[in-house]
Amino acid sequence: MSARNGREVPDTGEMVVVHRLFRREYEASVAVVRAVAPGDTARSAVVAAHLAALNQMLTEHHLAEDELVWPRLVADPAVDKGLVARMEEQHERIADALGRLERALPDWGTGADAGLRDTVADACAALLPALDxxxxxxxxxxxxxxxxxxxVQEWARLSERGRAAVPKSHRLYMxxxxxxxxxxxxxxxxxxxxPAPVRLLYRVAGPRLRRRTWSHLSGGRAEQRVAAA
Ligand SMILES: [Fe+2]
Structure with missing residues (x-):
């Protein structure tokens, strides 16, 4: 929340950070998925659960924007018609890649099949440019x-929905x-x-858990990337 002419206005910086998270996590996931050996179901299950959590968050992010943001802006003279058409087309490409990813993910997670692994990795890679x-x-x-x-209250609904979409098991990691x-x-x-207790939790456990989780997801290969970030 920040102030403009004495009026409290929404803080949109939080969304920029959430966007960065989506870009970084999907981008890193492409290599992590490709590195899972056929038949290694222990790792495919962990990586699939991670991607399923991300997919759930991204789907809800767009759904909340479609319901709470777009209806207010689509007829706004400040919003260029070309921009609306372009963003709708991007939305379709994202939905298409996300659909392919979600269809292959459960079976790959349980079976670690090589063909499904490539479908999952390719769908993550296809998602990236449209998402970006x-x-x-x-x-x-x-x-x-x-x-x-x-x-401020209207905009806060987006954050609330975003937080609610994170599976409990992935909250601290996210x-x-x-x-x-x-x-x-x-x-x-x-x-x-x-909030102060969450800040404390983040400081005490967050980065360490993230390094450990990435190490687990990637078989140790991605640890350096996270540690260096
Ligand atoms: Fe957004």
Whole structure:
């Protein structure tokens, strides 16, 4: 929450950090999935559960925006018609890749079949450019319109729905992933938004859990990436 002309306006910085999380996690997942050996069901199950959590979060992120944001902006003269058409097309490409990913994921998670693994990895890779374009357009063209068109309470509904979409088993990991996605430029902002007990939990356990989880997901190969981030 920040102030403009004495009026409290929504804080859209949180969404930028959530977008970074989606980009980073799906991007890293491509190599993690490809590295799972055929028949290694212990790892395929863990990686599939991670991707299923991400998919659930991304689906809810878009659903909440479709319900709470787009109906208010689609007829707004400040929103270019070309932008709307472009974003709808990106949305379709995201839904298509996400659909392929979700159809292959359960069977790959339980069976670690090589063909399904490649389908999962290819779908993650196909998702990335559409996702990157979509989130980038949103950040450049949509988020700047928010402070004049939404109240703090209206915008907070998006955050509430986003938090509720994180499976319980992945909450601490995603909190730590958000902290990493915040980077040095948004780290203070990120920490400032957390309630004190959650901030403490994050500081005590978050980054360590994230390193451990990535090490587990990647068989140790991705640990360096996370540690260096
Ligand atoms: Fe968004």
């Amino acid at each position: 374009e979509h989130l980038g357009d949103e950040e450049r063209h949509i988020l700047p319109l928010v402070p004049d068109r939404f109240t 909190l730590a992933a958000l902290g990493e996605a915040a980077g040095t430029d948004r780290r203070d902002e990120f920490l400032g938004r957390l």
